[in-house]
Amino acid sequence: MPVLTRDQEIRVITELLTSAGADPKQASVTATVLTEGDLRGFASHGILRLPYILRALRRGTINGNANIRVIRETPSTALVDGDHGLGHYVASEAMRIAIGKAKKTGAGAVGVRNTNHFGIAGYYAEMAVSEGLIGVVTTTTDALVHPWGGVEPILGTNALAVGIPAEPVPVLLDMAMSMGARGKIVQALKEGKPIPEGWAVDKEGRVTTDPKSALEGALSPFGGVKGYALALVLEILAGPLVEAAAGKAVVGTLEPVEGYSTKGDFMIAIDPSAFTDSSSFKSRVTSFIREIKESRKAPGVKEILVPGEPEHRTRAQRLQQGIPISEEVWKEVEKIGRELGVNLEELLKT
Numbered sequence: 001m002p003v004l005t006r007d008q009e010i011r012v013i014t015e016l017l018t019s020a021g022a023d024p025k026q027a028s029v030t031a032t033v034l035t036e037g038d039l040r041g042f043a044s045h046g047i048l049r050l051p052y053i054l055r056a057l058r059r060g061t062i063n064g065n066a067n068i069r070v071i072r073e074t075p076s077t078a079l080v081d082g083d084h085g086l087g088h089y090v091a092s093e094a095m096r097i098a099i100g101k102a103k104k105t106g107a108g109a110v111g112v113r114n115t116n117h118f119g120i121a122g123y124y125a126e127m128a129v130s131e132g133l134i135g136v137v138t139t140t141t142d143a144l145v146h147p148w149g150g151v152e153p154i155l156g157t158n159a160l161a162v163g164i165p166a167e168p169v170p171v172l173l174d175m176a177m178s179m180g181a182r183g184k185i186v187q188a189l190k191e192g193k194p195i196p197e198g199w200a201v202d203k204e205g206r207v208t209t210d211p212k213s214a215l216e217g218a219l220s221p222f223g224g225v226k227g228y229a230l231a232l233v234l235e236i237l238a239g240p241l242v243e244a245a246a247g248k249a250v251v252g253t254l255e256p257v258e259g260y261s262t263k264g265d266f267m268i269a270i271d272p273s274a275f276t277d278s279s280s281f282k283s284r285v286t287s288f289i290r291e292i293k294e295s296r297k298a299p300g301v302k303e304i305l306v307p308g309e310p311e312h313r314t315r316a317q318r319l320q321q322g323i324p325i326s327e328e329v330w331k332e333v334e335k336i337g338r339e340l341g342v343n344l345e346e347l348l349k350t
């Protein structure tokens, strides 16, 4: 299994994207966010997504040279048109705008339309955290999840990330609305393995552990009716509110489509100092977390973790030992390299 350093992975992705015509800065931001996905152990949102992005760049459904515009604005809000750019770049620019507004007014809420799949939502929430702010990020995807009591895929997996400053590491909730990622079901199908019960229903709405029937049916929301309810409201925030699509009209996040992707994003940055003294806020959050971590554990449990901790640990380990990339994904990357005339071996040496 190939193992890359963070710098190597960023270099490979940036070079492949620029060779396919993307602007170097937009390519480099995209490479950084994809690599963060792999560093944190979210392989389904790392370099694995590169072939899809390159296919879309080639078809022109992703614009690698986007000219992002704010098309509606108040002191604390903005609606951004992403010019169908690389979703990772567009989302990071949108969060930059939200952060600027939060620093001026206490909170900045930014909607994004005409954009593309942006990878891990947590990256953008953490951008706010690194400025001492709270970050909230959500997005939509193609319809994959059934409503509670329904059979058809109508809702997206609609990631939600919330980042909050704390010591020693920030709280970073970063999750999909489905029980399991679609990518993991595709993987189970390739490996001929069953999927866990509760992840999906077949096309008749029966719970299934067969990955093929699951892909023909729909993913189940996490947490039963409450996960469905949460996915629904997030889809409204990152859909109709920001002039993007909702439901089955959301397309282009899994594979390039005829036209452009119709997904949207919504993000908020909040300055704690608009409510309280920000350093005392951080220390109160930190002692709350300590209380949770020091609370009585269930039998057989060694440690209580807080959201973001598992990924933080994986990241620290991979920064030291490298990022394992699956053989299958690496073969595809090599193929793309050959097609684009990029010598990956050379790139990995430097």
Ligand SMILES: NC(=O)c1ccc[n+]([C@@H]2O[C@H](COP(=O)([O-])OP(=O)(O)OC[C@H]3O[C@@H](n4cnc5c(N)ncnc54)[C@H](O)[C@@H]3O)[C@@H](O)[C@H]2O)c1
Residues within 6 Å of the ligand: 042, 045, 117, 118, 119, 120, 121, 122, 139, 140, 141, 157, 158, 159, 160, 161, 172, 173, 174, 175, 176, 177, 180, 181, 253, 304, 305, 306, 307, 308, 309, 310, 311
């Ligand atoms: N761009 C998109 O359209 C899109 C859509 C869906 C998901 N995603 C991304 O996919 C990634 C994976 O999402 P997921 O739902 O599979 O994540 P997951 O189920 O692995 O983790 C969800 C959350 O639970 C926390 N967690 C896990 N174990 C824990 C424990 N023992 N104690 C405390 N907290 C714990 C994690 O820190 C994380 O915040 C995320 O980065 C998400 O943003 C993106």
